[in-house]
Amino acid sequence: xxxxxxxxxxxxxxxxxxxxxxxxxxxxxxxxxxxxxxxxxxxxxxxxxxxxxxxxxxxxxxxxxxxxxxxxxxxxxxxxxxxxxxxxxxxxxxxxxxxxxxxxxxxxxxxxxxxxxxxxxxxxxxxxxxxxxxxxxxxxxxxxxxxxxxxxxxxxxxxxxxxxxxxxxxxxxxxxxxxxxxxxxxxxxxxxxxxxxxxxxxxxxxxxxxx
Numbered sequence: 001x002x003x004x005x006x007x008x009x010x011x012x013x014x015x016x017x018x019x020x021x022x023x024x025x026x027x028x029x030x031x032x033x034x035x036x037x038x039x040x041x042x043x044x045x046x047x048x049x050x051x052x053x054x055x056x057x058x059x060x061x062x063x064x065x066x067x068x069x070x071x072x073x074x075x076x077x078x079x080x081x082x083x084x085x086x087x088x089x090x091x092x093x094x095x096x097x098x099x100x101x102x103x104x105x106x107x108x109x110x111x112x113x114x115x116x117x118x119x120x121x122x123x124x125x126x127x128x129x130x131x132x133x134x135x136x137x138x139x140x141x142x143x144x145x146x147x148x149x150x151x152x153x154x155x156x157x158x159x160x161x162x163x164x165x166x167x168x169x170x171x172x173x174x175x176x177x178x179x180x181x182x183x184x185x186x187x188x189x190x191x192x193x194x195x196x197x198x199x200x201x202x203x204x205x206x207x208x209x210x211x
Contacts, residue, residue, distance in 0.1 A: 019038035019039065019045075020150060020190060021036040023050075023059060025051055026079070032049070032080070035190060036064065036068075040119075040121075041119060042119030042120045042121075045066040045067065048073075048139070048152055049073060049080040050071060050083045052083055053083040053090075057091075069095065069096075070098050070118075071084055071088070071095055071096070071098070073098070073137075074136060074138065075099070075132060075136040075154050075155065076099070076100060076103045081104055084106075085105055088105055098110060098116075100133070100137050101135050102135045110137065112127065112128040113125060113127065114126050122143050122144070123144060124142075125139070127140060127179050127180075129175075129179060130167070130168050130172055131156065131168030131169065131172040131173040131176050132154070132162075132164060132167070132168065133155075134168065136176070138151055138153045138156055138157075139152040151180060151183060156177075156180070157176075157177060157180055
């Protein structure tokens with residue numbers, strides 16, 4: 001089955017009230033995921049970690065009916081931010097790239113705990129979580145109307161572990177995980193890489209295991 005076919009299946013099945021569409025990329029090699037976070041009333045979306053445009057281009061050009069107002073990166077690694085340039089030069093010319101300081105083509109770097117509005121109902125808080133990379137950012141999204149919440153953690157937190165300490169220390173990772181744990185007693189966790197980081201509910205007890 002092709003990556004485009006898999007993306008089509010996932011987009012039909014895994015759409016929550018929070019309007020998160022899961023798009024697998026680099027299937028069976030890197031097993032990464034890109035996400036389309038949508039505010040339904042305004043039809044505006046964020047495209048999060050679109051590393052491999054060729055794997056999701058069919059969905060973006062033929063199936064997506066929303067307006068992408070931001071290309072968003074959780075950190076600068078190529079398997080999360082590597083598609084920025086191609087998307088900017090093709091279908092998303094002029095769209096801002098939101099991410100950390102080292103992300104390619106970044107045009108807006110949110111400050112720690114800065115709140116950004118997506119469309120009418122979704123408020124997204126950026127949390128700086130340096131360790132996996134020094135520019136790692138987690139994005140905590142809340143729908144003001146439905147009350148649903150989710151957090152996009154990139155490679156900071158997976159369902160079965162945390163990211164490697166490529167640019168940071170254990171102390172930094174503990175602080176990053178505590179930030180995620182403190183967001184709420186329960187949120188939907190949306191990770192960026194590999195099948196073990198697909199989706200789960202997180203709670204403080206899960207994060208405490210890393211301390």
